[in-house]
Amino acid sequence: MRGTGKADIFVMLAHPVGHAKSPGIFNEIFEQKGLDSLMVPLSCRPEDFETFWAGITAAENIKGVIISVPYKNIVYTKCSGGHDRAVRVESANSVRRLPDGTWYADNFDGVGFIDGLKAGGHQIAGKRILQVGAGGAGSSLLYCLAEAGAVEIRLADLDVARAETLAAMVRKSFPDCRISVGAADPSGMDMAINATSAGLKATDPLPMDVSKLTPDMTVVDIIMEPAETALLAAARKVGCRVQPGRPMMDFQVEAMSRFFDIEHRGSNDV
Structure with a gap:
């Protein structure tokens, strides 16, 4: 009970x-x-x-x-x-x-995100990546993407100062990863990631310039609901590979369960 x-x-x-x-x-x-x-x-x-x-x-x-x-x-x-x-x-x-x-x-934002990408067959090492969002989730993702071997990351955020500060911190920890702050433009990238809340509501603007997407790109959204955001729908039309937000959550749940020690709590007496 x-x-x-x-x-x-x-x-x-x-x-x-x-x-x-x-x-x-x-x-x-x-x-x-x-x-x-x-x-x-x-x-x-x-x-x-x-x-x-x-x-x-x-x-x-x-x-x-x-x-x-x-x-x-x-x-x-x-x-x-x-x-x-x-x-x-x-x-x-x-x-x-x-x-x-x-x-x-x-x-566990970055942990779940990276594990979800790997489970979906998406490579990170050696890739050039656009990440939109330098907030709470975005900060964790940027560190983990650099740690996983991305060679270049373009970071975009409406708060440019916040993005510059985060980029400088990650560069210091992972100097082999080229990190710049710029526009939400996926041109020249292998992967484009939305790490913002844009897309939760149908009226939200697209987080990046989808006119610059090409079929060889992978587009990732961390939003879980709706399962297919406007960004992912636009990417599918272009022919991109896409990754929705649910895998990130599923792998976070595994990590959080260990963090909360759920396996060892046992059933309490009524």
Whole structure:
């Protein structure tokens, strides 16, 4: 039986949170494993975040939180420590409660993204890549793409200063990868990636110049819903190979399950 007074509670935090798939995915896992655990979707306005987070921390039976836009960076600042993946980008997409009540951060955006690409048969090493987005997810992706052997990455973001800062940080860690900041133009690239939230709504503008796509390119979108974004639909018309957002989530779920130690929680007594 799930949802007893002894349940371990996990939270999915985003604003808005209606598009989030994690609660459904994890609750299905808990059900399959017979665990007295629940994941609930929660949201708050950015101006209410401090009050919200104080409440999350005070709730002793909340064991972990998955974080999405726009809270990845600010939640990281609330943690007492973190894995290098989170520390290097100062961004958390998962935190777990430590025995002393403080939070420990990790970031599986890049891990899930790279594993998803590899599972889809997409090569990264030696490739030239356009990445649009230098925010919470984009920061993690840029590091992991450089680490996976991309030879060149063009980074585009509406906040050019943010993009320049991120590019400089990644260059320092991976000097063999040529990283520049420029327009969201896929010309000359082998792969084009949308690492922004553009595409969640039908009215969103396309994140890159699709008129410059060619059939030899691979186009990737991290958005899960809709499964085929306007960007991917446009890329298919050109003849590009495409990769939707769901594989990234699936591989993140595996990593997050280990992070939250779900395998060893066992069933609680009612």
